[in-house]
Amino acid sequence: MALEIKKIDYYNITVDGDAGEGFRLLSVFAGAGVNLLAFKAVPAVPGRTRFSVFPDDSSKLKKGAEKSGLKLDGPTLP
Numbered sequence: 001m002a003l004e005i006k007k008i009d010y011y012n013i014t015v016d017g018d019a020g021e022g023f024r025l026l027s028v029f030a031g032a033g034v035n036l037l038a039f040k041a042v043p044a045v046p047g048r049t050r051f052s053v054f055p056d057d058s059s060k061l062k063k064g065a066e067k068s069g070l071k072l073d074g075p076t077l078p
Contacts, residue, residue, distance in 0.1 A: 009075030032064025
């Protein structure tokens with residue numbers, strides 16, 4: 001099996017609340033048909049979590065976020 005390496009955009013978003021908000025965020029992207037290649041979550045400040053999401057298709061991610069009123073920071077290339 002050949003190894004494929006490619007550069008991808010990634011986006012950051014900070015949400016309020018507990019772990020349930022992470023589920024809601026990922027559900028929004030799943031509902032928009034976004035295929036996430038990877039994601040990470042780290043505590044930002046008490047009561048807030050910062051997510052980094054690495055979508056296969058940035059346009060789907062942006063459309064899903066816009067439709068749901070989510071503000072993304074990015075794109076950022078690794």
